[in-house]
Amino acid sequence: MEVFRAHNEKCRALSGISLAPGTVIRYETSLRLTEEFLQKNYQKEDCYLDEVTNQFIEDFEFFLKTVRRRCPLQRREGQPRAGRGALLESDARSVRYRRPHEPRAVHGQL
Template sequence: MMGKSVEATELNNFINVLRNKIKNIHQTFIENNLTISAKSIIDEFKGVNKKQPKMTLQAFKEHNEQMDRLSGKSISKSTAKRYWTCYNHVEQFIDEEYRKDDFPMNSINHHFISKFEYFLKTKRACNHNSALKYVNNFKKS
């Protein structure tokens, strides 16, 4: 809005705030390699379909509980126990590495997996084959 009246200044400030929010949303989409469209930006701006990301330990625990129910039927009890051991390792890794209680699944990438493998070999003193087995168990969950 043109002019220097209080109304014009307030409206221009409001428009600038909206513009900055939209630019931030656009930048977030770029950083997260998300598909950018007018609808997706508007939905994000409005908070439409805004849901909490699935958390790693929460999903892993659900998986392990399913494995417990299958224990002795389609999988061995030692396999179910190994999944819980892996869960404990992942829980400790997230706590020590990220200082968090849980970690969003959509943030897990190659770097996370590599750091987890390194953690297993150094902090948990796992040999190479054991570390890879835990990494594979983690990926399956």
């Protein structure tokens, strides 16, 4: 967890410079959830990097999806969708989606 904390410290210093503040908050949440997972599943407060195996990752993913009910691939109602047909602009009256194959205007040209 020491490496994780050091990473988050660097990210905090970059908040608002090259990282969005929301990204830093997500890193902090990831640290907290990883600590919770370690304590619940392994009764440990820390682990070595070589202990982070495929099985560890699969168990952590299961923990997030079931115990914590967090699944990044499932959108909650009202969340914008990402990827194909991603939301471009929105106001109170209309929502416009752009398909990846639509040309973009560059300096007034198509």
